Amino acid sequence: SAVISQKPSRDICQRGTSLTIQCQVDSQVTMMFWYRQQPGQSLTLIATANQGSEATYESGFVIDKFPISRPNLTFSTLTVSNMSPEDSSIYLCSVEVGGTDTQYFGPGTRLTVL
């Protein structure tokens, strides 16, 4: 398994601003993932972030809106840019461990955009 922390745990932001969410893992991992979970909904994958390569974005998500950095094997950031109220959601990072496709999740960042 892996222990994952996220910062901030929650934030309230104004429309048009940007927020960077940090994800820290207690061990080196190859694959990290960023998800969005809107109220009452399941998880929607935003992108996969592998160290040393560009993030791979899912349909409906673009790099200009959700730039991702992955500077090393234990850390990643997701920026939510030019925010609107529709971006209000929980943002979760996860890591894949053991080559079995199982993922371990951070506690999430609860974002509210006014």
Next chain:
Amino acid sequence: QKEVEQDPGPLSVPEGAIVSLNCTYSNSAFQYFMWYRQYSRKGPELLMYTYSSGNKEDGRFTAQVDKSSKYISLFIRDSQPSDSATYLCAMSAGNNRKLIWGLGTSLAVNP
């Protein structure tokens, strides 16, 4: 048709009941099957992981996979109020392919 179907509930049971949670899927390539538990305002927590068909037991929890019917189940015995959470199924075809998620079933265990 979604690749993974899961009844969102809510499901309400008395303490001590046996709970059965289910997901169906359409992609016969899925090989890895997981159940996650998510408490309110928390990230999902891996509960059970099964590769291919069969049963797996861990304490009060049993995960069951029937690939012929494309159906997976999670059974909770002697349910406790602390089991009240949303349970999400997830599955993948392996080879680092992404997880496909169910909607999650909201469970309330009443004392």
